[in-house]
Amino acid sequence: xxxxxxxxxxxxxxxxxxxxxxxxxxxxxxxxxxxxxxxxxxxxxxxxxxxxxxxxxxxxxxxxxxxxxxxxxxxxxxxxxxxxxxxxxxxxxxxxxxxxxxxxxxxxxxxxxxxxxxxxxxxxxxxxxxxxxxxxxxxxxxxxxxxxxxxxxxxxxxxxxxxxxxxxxxxxxxxxxxxxxxxxxxxxxxxxxxxxxxxxxxxxxxxxxxxxxxxxxxxxxxxxxxxxxxxxxxxxxxxxxxxxxxxxxxxxxxxxxxxxxxxxxxxxxxxxxxxxxxxxxxxxxxxxxxxxxxxxxxxxxxxxxxxxxxxxxxxxxxxxxxxxxxxxxxxxxxxxxxxxxxxxxxxxxxxxxxxxxxxxxxxxxxxxxxxxxxxxxxxxxxxxxxxxxxxxxxxxxxxxxxxxxxxxxxxxxxxxxxxxxxxxxxxxxxxxxxxxxxxxxxxxxxxxxxxxxxxxxxxxxxxxxxxxxxxxxxxxxxxxxxxxxxxxxxxxxxxxxxxxxxxxxxxxxxxxxxxxxxxxxxxxxxxxxxxxxxxxxxxxxxxxxxxxxxxxxxxxxxxxxxxxxxxxxxxxxxxxxxxxxxxxxxxxxxxxxxxxxxxxxxxxxxxxxxxxxxxxxxxxxxxxxxxxxxxxxxxxxxxxxxxxxxxxxxxxxxxxxxxxxxxxxxxxxxxxxxxxxxxxxxxxxxxxxxxxxxxxxxxxxxxxxxxxxxxxxxxxxxxx
Numbered sequence: 001x002x003x004x005x006x007x008x009x010x011x012x013x014x015x016x017x018x019x020x021x022x023x024x025x026x027x028x029x030x031x032x033x034x035x036x037x038x039x040x041x042x043x044x045x046x047x048x049x050x051x052x053x054x055x056x057x058x059x060x061x062x063x064x065x066x067x068x069x070x071x072x073x074x075x076x077x078x079x080x081x082x083x084x085x086x087x088x089x090x091x092x093x094x095x096x097x098x099x100x101x102x103x104x105x106x107x108x109x110x111x112x113x114x115x116x117x118x119x120x121x122x123x124x125x126x127x128x129x130x131x132x133x134x135x136x137x138x139x140x141x142x143x144x145x146x147x148x149x150x151x152x153x154x155x156x157x158x159x160x161x162x163x164x165x166x167x168x169x170x171x172x173x174x175x176x177x178x179x180x181x182x183x184x185x186x187x188x189x190x191x192x193x194x195x196x197x198x199x200x201x202x203x204x205x206x207x208x209x210x211x212x213x214x215x216x217x218x219x220x221x222x223x224x225x226x227x228x229x230x231x232x233x234x235x236x237x238x239x240x241x242x243x244x245x246x247x248x249x250x251x252x253x254x255x256x257x258x259x260x261x262x263x264x265x266x267x268x269x270x271x272x273x274x275x276x277x278x279x280x281x282x283x284x285x286x287x288x289x290x291x292x293x294x295x296x297x298x299x300x301x302x303x304x305x306x307x308x309x310x311x312x313x314x315x316x317x318x319x320x321x322x323x324x325x326x327x328x329x330x331x332x333x334x335x336x337x338x339x340x341x342x343x344x345x346x347x348x349x350x351x352x353x354x355x356x357x358x359x360x361x362x363x364x365x366x367x368x369x370x371x372x373x374x375x376x377x378x379x380x381x382x383x384x385x386x387x388x389x390x391x392x393x394x395x396x397x398x399x400x401x402x403x404x405x406x407x408x409x410x411x412x413x414x415x416x417x418x419x420x421x422x423x424x425x426x427x428x429x430x431x432x433x434x435x436x437x438x439x440x441x442x443x444x445x446x447x448x449x450x451x452x453x454x455x456x457x458x459x460x461x462x463x464x465x466x467x468x469x470x471x472x473x474x475x476x477x478x479x480x481x482x483x484x485x486x487x488x489x490x491x492x493x494x495x496x497x498x499x500x501x502x503x504x505x506x507x508x509x510x511x512x513x514x515x516x517x518x519x520x521x522x523x524x525x526x527x528x529x530x531x532x533x534x535x536x537x538x539x540x541x542x543x544x545x546x547x548x549x550x551x552x553x554x555x556x557x558x559x560x561x562x563x564x565x566x567x568x569x570x571x572x573x574x575x576x577x578x579x580x581x582x583x584x585x586x587x588x589x590x591x592x593x594x595x596x597x598x599x600x601x602x603x604x605x606x607x608x609x610x611x612x613x614x615x616x617x618x619x620x621x622x623x624x625x626x627x628x629x630x631x632x633x634x635x636x637x638x639x640x641x642x643x644x645x646x647x648x649x650x651x652x653x654x655x656x657x658x659x660x661x662x663x664x665x666x667x668x669x670x671x672x673x674x675x676x677x678x679x680x681x682x683x684x685x686x687x688x689x690x691x692x693x694x695x696x697x698x699x700x701x702x703x704x705x706x707x708x709x710x711x712x713x714x715x716x717x718x719x720x
Contacts, residue, residue, distance in 0.1 A: 035068060320596045
């Protein structure tokens with residue numbers, strides 16, 4: 001490689017500005033830029049940004065790999081003199097990670113690039129980052145993903161990416177040997193600035209101007225400032241809620257400062273941080289000095305994956321729930337599937353990801369996004385087989401459960417789901433050895449095929465507590481079965497070994513946890529649901545006990561992260577369609593719709609994040625933008641609309657609500673580039689009008705309906 005990693009000669013808190021002028025002679029056919037960093041880098045060319053990307057190249061275990069992105073910059077260049085310029089910040093490599101501290105992967109940020117110029121006459125020229133690049137400090141005085149960004153507009157460098165810019169006062173960049181052997185093409189799409197959300201001025205409270213946006217999201221602000229007196233200071237804080245007095249609620253951010261500052265130059269200007277991001281629906285601006293605040297906008301940020309799902313139904317609260325699910329997925333799909341975008345965490349929790357992965361794949365093309373995350377998981381796996389609960393891993397005194405089940409089982413659950421959606425057997429070959437290694441770790445840390453490791457259990461469940469060793473052992477059985485299934489897909493000769501292991505663990509579970517009266521010793525909704533889903537108990541065995549647990553809670557859910565996505569599908573498998581729709585559309589606590597009727601615009605971490613008459617839950621763990629409970633979206637697509645992804649292909653088998661809770665529903669998703677759309681509405685006489693748009697190779701299964709009549713192409717009149 002011609003390019004080398006470059007930076008500056010000393011550690012610093014400031015962002016580094018780097019530039020290089022290049023001359024293009026002759027007729028140019030194509031110019032591509034490969035760009036990466038140990039840290040985060042933002043590129044500019046001839047006075048404009050290369051793309052609307054942020055936080056490039058994302059977060060990985062930089063000790064093992066450093067991804068680079070390729071930009072086609074042909075249209076941004078001209079014959080003659082051109083300028084490339086970059087801002088280099090700390091990101092995850094050098095800055096804060098969660099509550100653990102800093103400098104996980106190095107002491108200062110570095111960048112790397114190569115420009116390849118293809119001329120019409122067949123010549124190729126490669127220009128790599130080296131000591132001929134020039135570096136300086138500028139407006140960004142401090143930058144950190146969790147703590148925020150401090151800019152001094154008086155120290156701005158002007159249009160430093162313009163050709164002919166005077167950089168005579170800049171110094172040569174410093175070359176840092178090594179690192180290039182870790183470079184590889186990026187898998188996950190760029191994180192980009194996406195939707196523009198206009199801010200609404202709400203009020204002033206104790207000197208702070210408070211602005212609100214239409215949703216809780218991950219993003220960066222754009223503050224338009226007029227008539228500023230040089231030296232005027234703006235402090236910007238961020239929160240998901242407002243306190244009772246109208247101030248911005250920041251208590252649940254924990255150690256994250258999540259605060260930006262900007263010192264104005266003279267006149268009109270824009271403050272738009274780009275070496276950090278925040279999770280918020282509200283922001284407060286404190287002005288010390290003299291200026292006018294014009295408009296305040298926010299740009300949502302998330303990985304640039306195509307979101308292609310649609311959904312609507314007769315219940316407007318459910319429609320908002322769907323919007324909230326999409327919002328939380330976008331907010332937390334920032335190169336890594338994080339748990340939340342606001343507080344001092346923002347980690348790639350594997351348990352959260354496996355719970356939500358099916359829903360995510362219905363909503364968007366997540367092929368490369370999850371492939372990248374699974375590589376992060378493999379990079380984080382210990383030699384013993386232990387799969388870390390967070391990926392990329394963090395080098396710290398992280399209070400890990402040392403190989404927690406459910407979370408570690410993401411290394412079998414997500415790849416199998418990935419295959420069911422994308423039929424990419426090559427990736428199964430890549431990850432199956434790691435999955436087997438995890439299974440061996442589970443066996444090595446079991447006692448008589450029971451995993452007593454404490455783990456996290458049915459995280460943040462309400463009103464019921466499911467035995468954690470029972471869940472651990474269930475998931476070990478399921479992982480054995482999934483390894484067997486994935487083995488069969490690629491012709492692995494060891495597949496039968498894992499099916500046999502599954503049967504052995506199943507027997508242990510039944511012997512240890514199934515009582516003589518047919519109940520489980522852990523008598524909870526989640527316990528019965530998971531026993532059925534993983535094939536440990538039959539529908540007939542679990543049905544009376546599961547229904548009893550639901551009746552005890554007045555036809556409300558009592559599940560946490562583990563059971564949340566399975567409750568409604570299992571009820572439908574048991575023929576309890578009306579009950580499933582009742583639980584789904586409940587508006588009181590606890591339910592999916594309860595946060596919506598209380599103003600939520602994203603998915604809450606806890607069912608009781610806020611309860612009327614009680615107030616907010618403990619701020620030490622109370623995010624209002626977590627996607628996990630949004631895993632009900634999978635049921636909305638797979639059963640409510642009936643679009644089911646299986647190992648063998650896609651089949652459409654809708655389960656119509658005849659109870660009156662939902663009287664019509666419609667939605668669509670994309671499979672292999674083609675749209676699948678289903679719509680149904682109940683009409684007179686107890687019939688339902690069903691409309692289906694699908695590729696020819698996808699089956700429509702209406703065998704469970706008493707009456708089926710095709711009234712037009714793709715349109716049916718059916719009755720349950």
